[in-house]
Amino acid sequence: xxxxxxxxxxxxxxxxxxxxxxxxxxxxxxxxxxxxxxxxxxxxxxxxxxxxxxxxxxxxxxxxxxxxxxxxxxxxxxxxxxxxxxxxxxxxxxxxxxxxxxxxxxxxxxxxxxxxxxxxxxxxxxxxxxxxxxxxxxxxxxxxxxxxxxxxxxxxxxxxxxxxxxxxxxxxxxxxxxxxxxxxxxxxxxxxxxxxxxxxxxxxxxxxxxxxxxxxxxxxxxxxxxxxxxxxxxxxxxxxxxxxxxxxxxxxxxxxxxxxxxxxxxxxxxxxxxxxxxxxxxxxxxxxxxxxxxxxxxxxxxxxxxxxxxxxxxxxxxxxxxxxxxxxxxxxxxxxxxxxxxxxxxxxxxxxxxxx
Numbered sequence: 297x298x299x300x301x302x303x304x305x306x307x308x309x310x311x312x313x314x315x316x317x318x319x320x321x322x323x324x325x326x327x328x329x330x331x332x333x334x335x336x337x338x339x340x341x342x343x344x345x346x347x348x349x350x351x352x353x354x355x356x357x358x359x360x361x362x363x364x365x366x367x368x369x370x371x372x373x374x375x376x377x378x379x380x381x382x383x384x385x386x387x388x389x390x391x392x393x394x395x396x397x398x399x400x401x402x403x404x405x406x407x408x409x410x411x412x413x414x415x416x417x418x419x420x421x422x423x424x425x426x427x428x429x430x431x432x433x434x435x436x437x438x439x440x441x442x443x444x445x446x447x448x449x450x451x452x453x454x455x456x457x458x459x460x461x462x463x464x465x466x467x468x469x470x471x472x473x474x475x476x477x478x479x480x481x482x483x484x485x486x487x488x489x490x491x492x493x494x495x496x497x498x499x500x501x502x503x504x505x506x507x508x509x510x511x512x513x514x515x516x517x518x519x520x521x522x523x524x525x526x527x528x529x530x531x532x533x534x535x536x537x538x539x540x541x542x543x544x545x546x547x548x549x550x551x552x553x554x555x556x557x558x559x560x561x562x563x564x565x566x567x568x569x570x571x572x573x574x575x576x577x578x579x580x581x582x583x584x585x586x587x588x589x590x591x592x593x594x595x596x597x598x599x600x601x602x603x604x605x606x607x608x609x610x611x612x613x614x615x616x617x618x619x620x621x622x623x624x625x626x627x628x629x630x631x632x633x634x635x636x637x638x639x640x641x642x643x644x645x646x647x648x649x650x651x652x
Contacts, residue, residue, distance in 0.1 A: 337604070341603060344599045344600070344601060344603070344633070345599070345633070347544075347599070347600065348544055348597050348598065348599050348600075348633065348634075348635060349597075349635070351542040351543055351544045351545065351597055352542070352544075352545070352595055352597035352635060352637040353637060354541070354542050355521045355541060355542040355545050355595050355597070355637070356593060356595055356637050356638075356639050358521075358523075358541055358542070359425070359506060359593055359641070360593070360639060360641045362427045362429075362504055362506075363402065363427060363591050363641040363643060364641060364642075364643070364644060365427075365429045365432060365645070366401035366402050366427045366428065366429050366643050366645060366646070367401030367402075367428070367429060367643060367645035367646045367649075368429045368430055368432065368645050369398070369429070369430050369450060369452060369470070370430060370450070370452040370497065370499060371452045371454055372450075372452035372453075372469060372470045373649060374398045374399050375399075375649050375650075376466045376469065377398055377399050377466055378399075378466075379399060379579070379582045379583060379586065380396040380399070380582060381578060381579065381582075382578040382579075382581075382582065383400075383403065383570065383578065383581055383582055383585065384396040384397040384400065384403075385412065386403065386405070386412045386414070386424070386426050386505060387412045387413065387414035387415075387505070387524075387535050388503070388526075388533055389532065389533060390532060390533065391448070391472060391473065391474070391533070394448060394472060394501065394503070394533065395467075395472055397428050397503070398428070398472070399582075399586055400428065400582075400585050400586060400588075401427070401428055401429065401588070401643060401645065401646050402425070402426065402427055402428070402552065402585075402588050402591060402643065403426040403428075403585055404423055404424055404425045404426060404550055404552070405423065405424040406423060406550075406567050406568040406617075406618055407421050407422070407423065407617075408420060408421055408422055408423065408424060408507075411424070414505075414524060414535040415505065415507055415524065417509045417510050417511060418507050418508065418509060418510075419507075419508040419509060419510050419519055419546070419547070421547075422507065422508040422547050422548050422549070423507075423548050423549050423550045423567075424505060424506070424507045425505070425506040425507075425548070425550050425591075426503065426504070426505050426506075427502075427503070427504045427506070428502070428503050429502055429645075430450045430499040430500065430501050430502060431499045431500040431501075431502060432499075433499070434497045434498065434499060435449060435498045435499060435500050436498075440500075441500065443476070443498065446474075446527055446528045446529075446530065447473070447474045447500060447501065447528050448472060448473065448474050448500070448501040448526070448528055448533060449471075449472070449473060449474070449479055449498050449499065449500060449501060450470065450471070450472050450498070450499050450500070450501040451470060451471040451472075451473075451479045451480075451481045451495075451496050451497070451498050451499070452469075452470050452481065452496060452497075453468070453469050453470060453471075453481035453482060453496055454481075454482065454483050454484045454486075454496055455481065455482035455483065455484065455486035455493060455496075456484075456486075457482075457486055457487070457488050457489070457490060458488070458490070459490035460481060460482065460486070472501060474528050474530065474531070474532070474533075479495070479498050480495065481495070481496045482494060482495060482496055483495070483496050501526070502525070502526060503525075503526040504523050504524070504525055504526075505523065505524040505525075505535075506521065506522070506523050506541075506548070507521075507522060507524070507548070508520070508521055508522070508545055508546065508547060508548050509521075509522045509540075512540055512543050518543050518544065518600050519543075519544065519545060519546045519598070520540050520541070520542065520543050520544070520545060521540075521541045521542045521545035521548065521595075522538055522539060522540050522541060523538070523539045523541055524537070524538055524539075525537040525538075525539060542597075543600050544597050544598050544599060544600045545595055545596070545597055546596045546597065546598045546634065547594075547595070547596035547612075547614060547625055548593070548594070548595055548596075549567070549593075549594040549614040549615050549623050550567065550591060550592070550593055550594070550615075551565050551566060551567050551591070551592040551594075551615050551616065552565065552566060552567070552569050552588045552590070552591055552592075553565050553588065553589055553590030553591070553592070553640075554566065554569055554572060554573070554584060554587045554588055554589070555587045555588075555589045555647070555650055556573060556587055558587075558650055558652075559650065559651070559652055560589060560647045560648065560650040560651040560652075561589070561647075562589050562590045565590075565592060565616075566618060567615065567616060567617055567618045567623070568618035569581070569584040569585050569587075569588060570584065570585065571618055572584055572618075587650075588643065588646060589642065589643050589646050589647035589650065590640060590641065590642050590643060590647070591640070591641050591643065592615060592638070592639075592640045592641075593638060593639050593640075593641065594614035594615045594623075594636065594637075594638045595614075595636070595637045595638065596612055596614060596625060596634060596635075596636055596637075597634065597635055597636075597637060598632045598633065598634040598635075599632050599633045599634075602630070602631035602632055603631050603632070603633055604631065605631075606631050606632075606633060607629055607630070607631065608627060608628050608629060608630055608631070608632060608633060608634060609627050609629060610627055610634070611624055611625060611626050611627050612624070612625040612634065612636050613625075613636075614636065614638075615638070
């Protein structure tokens with residue numbers, strides 16, 4: 297017969313052994329939980345950093361693409377137009393003001409001074425940049441929006457008759473209108489008789505106003521680069537379309553390269569052409585803005601979410617102010633991480649027209 301095992305061998309863990317095993321298990325579980333939380337935070341910080349870089353680079357890219365087309369009016373050369381007596385309104389409310397702005401492919405406001413009524417929620421001490429041009433595609437052709445979407449529309453004449461390019465009035469060299477009736481300029485196949493020939497291509501006239509808003513959506517506190525776009529009601533120009541472009545853009549500073557020597561190359565760089573080179577009146581301000589052939593952009597981007605335990609003690613330099621001093625953004629001392637993006641963009645259309 298097999299012997300019966302002793303009671304000592306048959307018993308389970310003692311209470312002390314069970315408590316020790318539980319304590320070891322809890323310690324291991326706590327370590328794993330801490331490591332998981334830290335890894336999650338690190339992953340979140342990496343994602344925020346990537347998003348910040350993407351937003352900053354995208355903001356620079358959008359501005360750069362638009363600036364490279366600044367002053368594009370198809371075959372029309374705006375250098376033949378006279379200068380207006382004063383700088384045109386950024387938010388032109390009628391066709392006469394829009395026509396006055398044709399000579400200024402770019403315009404801006406330094407540090408948000410004298411903001412027009414069409415802009416709202418603009419972040420204090422940030423620049424405003426205006427880009428004027430026509431669409432590179434012909435209205436209603438291919439993927440270009442149809443004319444039924446509204447204007448204003450621009451038409452460059454290619455006709456050498458007395459009512460268009462041979463006219464003593466440069467106003468006959470082009471058409472800028474909200475009405476189809478006034479889009480009556482012609483191609484090269486026109487005859488000396490006014491009104492004959494194939495109508496010239498029609499392009500949508502665009503004015504884009506870039507600025508930094510305090511919020512993306514009302515009250516969310518996320519600074520955002522936005523674009524206000526020119527449209528129309530069919531009766532008059534309107535500024536009702538606001539396009540959010542990049543979240544987390546906290547500051548925008550712009551400098552302009554001016555070609556004072558009239559050779560297509562920037563001679564000086566300034567944050568405010570209206571006061572550069574000793575300008576003291578409206579006519580000089582317009583003349584300086586007409587010489588802009590390059591733009592230097594500085595963007596300060598921040599994370600859209602705070603980083604726990606982080607304190608931003610850095611100050612950031614975004615180019616130079618109009619007086620030549622560095623434009624310094626003081627340390628915010630908050631929990632948001634920031635980075636500066638900058639680029640310089642040549643304006644091929646204005647610069648090319650000034651080449652000897």
